[in-house]
Amino acid sequence: MTRQTILNDAHRKLGARMVDFGGWEMPVNYGSQIDEHHVVRSSVGMFDVSHMTVVDIHGPQAKLFLQYLLANDVAKLTRQGKALYSCMLNESAGIIDDLIVYFLDDENYRLVVNASTREKDLAWIEEQAKSFDVSVSERSQLAMIAVQGPKARQKVCPILPERLGLSAAEIKPFSACWFGEWFVGRTGYTGEDGFEIMLPEDKAEGFWNQLIQVGVKPCGLGARDTLRLEAGMNLYGQDMDENQNPLESGLAWTVAWQPNDREFIGRAALDAIKKQGLNSKFVGLLLEEKGVLRGHQPVVLDDGSVGEITSGGYSPTMARSIALARVPASIGETCKIDMRGKLKEATVVKPCFVRQGEIQIDV
Amino acid sequence: MSNTPDDRKYADSHEWALLEADGNVRVGISDHAQELLGDLVFVELPEAGQSVGKGDECSVVESVKAASDIYSPVTGEIIAINDALEDSPEAINESAYEDGWIFIVKPTDTSELDELLDADGYQNLIEDE
Numbered sequence: 001m002t003r004q005t006i007l008n009d010a011h012r013k014l015g016a017r018m019v020d021f022g023g024w025e026m027p028v029n030y031g032s033q034i035d036e037h038h039v040v041r042s043s044v045g046m047f048d049v050s051h052m053t054v055v056d057i058h059g060p061q062a063k064l065f066l067q068y069l070l071a072n073d074v075a076k077l078t079r080q081g082k083a084l085y086s087c088m089l090n091e092s093a094g095i096i097d098d099l100i101v102y103f104l105d106d107e108n109y110r111l112v113v114n115a116s117t118r119e120k121d122l123a124w125i126e127e128q129a130k131s132f133d134v135s136v137s138e139r140s141q142l143a144m145i146a147v148q149g150p151k152a153r154q155k156v157c158p159i160l161p162e163r164l165g166l167s168a169a170e171i172k173p174f175s176a177c178w179f180g181e182w183f184v185g186r187t188g189y190t191g192e193d194g195f196e197i198m199l200p201e202d203k204a205e206g207f208w209n210q211l212i213q214v215g216v217k218p219c220g221l222g223a224r225d226t227l228r229l230e231a232g233m234n235l236y237g238q239d240m241d242e243n244q245n246p247l248e249s250g251l252a253w254t255v256a257w258q259p260n261d262r263e264f265i266g267r268a269a270l271d272a273i274k275k276q277g278l279n280s281k282f283v284g285l286l287l288e289e290k291g292v293l294r295g296h297q298p299v300v301l302d303d304g305s306v307g308e309i310t311s312g313g314y315s316p317t318m319a320r321s322i323a324l325a326r327v328p329a330s331i332g333e334t335c336k337i338d339m340r341g342k343l344k345e346a347t348v349v350k351p352c353f354v355r356q357g358e359i360q361i362d363v
Numbered sequence: 364m365s366n367t368p369d370d371r372k373y374a375d376s377h378e379w380a381l382l383e384a385d386g387n388v389r390v391g392i393s394d395h396a397q398e399l400l401g402d403l404v405f406v407e408l409p410e411a412g413q414s415v416g417k418g419d420e421c422s423v424v425e426s427v428k429a430a431s432d433i434y435s436p437v438t439g440e441i442i443a444i445n446d447a448l449e450d451s452p453e454a455i456n457e458s459a460y461e462d463g464w465i466f467i468v469k470p471t472d473t474s475e476l477d478e479l480l481d482a483d484g485y486q487n488l489i490e491d492e
Binding site for chain 1: 405
């Protein structure tokens, strides 16, 4: 049974093409995916991300629990509302999911985890929580709308409930504010400024329509994917899963090794992997020929060894094809991609192609 | 709703084939196919002069979503390709049946067209999908 978000009717009225996405019926586009992509880079667009899972952690040991559960360290969160990106690992350091954690106060944190991993995440979190004085509650009655782009703040703040609009205008990137059930994080998955707004389901369609009225363009998951790919942001299930650790997924920066005595799940395995040294590398690729890079295409190195594209696609901002790939550590500055039997030339680059509307690599 | 002109035939792999006054067959993909693929970003054209058999893959269209093979609906020789698609693959999205044509085949046997679906047959096919 495919699940629907509270905005399903609104998408259909707008003529969205709906697809199954991890068990949810979601809009892939409302017309041209490329137009939707450009509007987020140059102005402002919005995405229904109500399928994502919101989990509140409450209790006297909330901080201790999350310091054990997550590879990044919530002790870094000292200012109320501050957010942190982290992986949640299993004992062998495989990535169960990637998530954002918001610090509300010492006894309250909010996690936003992926939709496709909802059941296993909740089961894992509840199992681990048994040894701590905390409660775990999923907030499935919250809708979530991501408003992204350079004009996001100027469009959103005036139409938020009054007091929230004032605080939302003040918050710094990667921080949140809230009022009642409304929660506004200055976070996103596009490489642009913007907000992710959680709100009660019964307010969602009204707010969505208000956003349309002030000129925010609805965008589908198709554009969301090309935007995050250009921003070099990993997609769970594609760029990493339980068979990979953060070090081989370009996410070493999200692992908090200090303090040395913080025991988090997966730390022992991760320590051993680090000591042994990595034989793979997570890179960005820029196709030098015509065509479109796709996930699972083989990456052939000069020395004959082979890696794999984890996600690839067309970059509307660069009008070129780009990809994220896991490759042998011996990779040089160029490589060949096996595209449907033909070897095509690609350049190896840092996996961050576009941020804040600006191309980050030499094209 | 996709539109399906009745002046031409359709393959179940979503190509259209239009028999022109000079006896050649112009080929493209249906409006339904372009809608499913989403924005097209790259077209790998066949070469003029190339011989093709009915059902041979001879071109690739790539969209933001996926790559899709284009099969020749008839046997013959490719006598023209739509070079404009190299720079403007979006012509297929904007005008699948006119500006978005992909290649022209000089057919060895036009009766092969009889084996393809007519507009009604194709419309039924895509409604069943």
